[in-house]
Amino acid sequence: xxxxxxxxxxxxxxxxxxxxxxxxxxxxxxxxxxxxxxxxxxxxxxxxxxxxxxxxxxxxxxxxxxxxxxxxxxxxxxxxxxxxxxxxxxxxxxxxxxxxxxxxxxxxxxxxxxxxxxxxxxxxxxxxxxxxxxxxxxxxxxxxxxxxxxxxxxxxxxxxxxxxxxxxxxxxxxxxxxxxxxxxxxxxxxxxxxxxxxxxxxxxxxxxxxxxxxxxxxxxxxxxxxxxxxxxxxxxxxxxxxxxxxxxxxxxxxxxxxxxxxxxxxxxxxxxxxxxxxxxxxxxxxxxxxxxxxxxxxxxxxxxxxxxxxxxxxxxxxxxxxxxxxxxxxx
Numbered sequence: 256x257x258x259x260x261x262x263x264x265x266x267x268x269x270x271x272x273x274x275x276x277x278x279x280x281x282x283x284x285x286x287x288x289x290x291x292x293x294x295x296x297x298x299x300x301x302x303x304x305x306x307x308x309x310x311x312x313x314x315x316x317x318x319x320x321x322x323x324x325x326x327x328x329x330x331x332x333x334x335x336x337x338x339x340x341x342x343x344x345x346x347x348x349x350x351x352x353x354x355x356x357x358x359x360x361x362x363x364x365x366x367x368x369x370x371x372x373x374x375x376x377x378x379x380x381x382x383x384x385x386x387x388x389x390x391x392x393x394x395x396x397x398x399x400x401x402x403x404x405x406x407x408x409x410x411x412x413x414x415x416x417x418x419x420x421x422x423x424x425x426x427x428x429x430x431x432x433x434x435x436x437x438x439x440x441x442x443x444x445x446x447x448x449x450x451x452x453x454x455x456x457x458x459x460x461x462x463x464x465x466x467x468x469x470x471x472x473x474x475x476x477x478x479x480x481x482x483x484x485x486x487x488x489x490x491x492x493x494x495x496x497x498x499x500x501x502x503x504x505x506x507x508x509x510x511x512x513x514x515x516x517x518x519x520x521x522x523x524x525x526x527x528x529x530x531x532x533x534x535x536x537x538x539x540x541x542x543x544x545x546x547x548x549x550x551x552x553x554x555x556x557x558x559x560x561x562x563x564x565x566x567x568x569x570x571x572x573x574x575x576x577x578x579x580x581x582x583x584x585x586x
Contacts, residue, residue, distance in 0.1 A: 258490065271328070285499065293375070303357040372410070373410060403487040434493060444481065451475055478503075478518050513541045520535065
């Protein structure tokens, strides 16, 4: 079986990278930071027109008719560009919430116990009682209070006493949300690796590029060694859709995104900590994503059960069924 990207998939990824380079360059990213991460409706509609949200809807429903592997490629590019907004929730809501597929509606998600991202600019919220719109959304928002976000591109509101999303949307929704978030983390890990290598080649100390120093070489090598296994896990999980593989992909991608951003910051030295640098934005977003859809602790539980004596990786099936139900929100 050939797992290399097809020509169409490469073209899709390249097209999304070109689009984001044109509509969300560094100046627009910094403008988004100054706006406090508020969703740019014009950019959202451009993404909708490009098929970002309707990618997996069937053509007869106005979508592109592609699958999860292609969606992963687009979300990887979004993570690489630090594209803000509730991208995963809006993508998952295409076909469920009017206007989501076209980018006319901004949809966020309420996960149990976590602050809601981008609530102030949302047209709908995926919550325990369904997709909240209109009066239900306004009542939901009235109960919320803003909380300080570690990521300046992701405003947060806290809402007490709401059911988690898995109560209303079991099965594929949570699993796909975790995988698409892992794809964003993979894109961020790739970008910080590239940034670190570029800086190590250009920055000089004692008359020589710092990339020639052994300690810096090791940091860059470690970043690549984390990124590529995460890439393989994310791409494989996109093909199989298996919740256990999704858990592994999320775990590896979270680690790669967070640790690569920290190492990139280390390579930049003191300037990496300054507000003008972009490295800290990747680190803060990586921390935030790591707590979404499937945390490291939850992923580890899924993998531990799968590796146990009754798990699927040792020939068992009953435990696999139980853990599959739990990760899909049916347990």
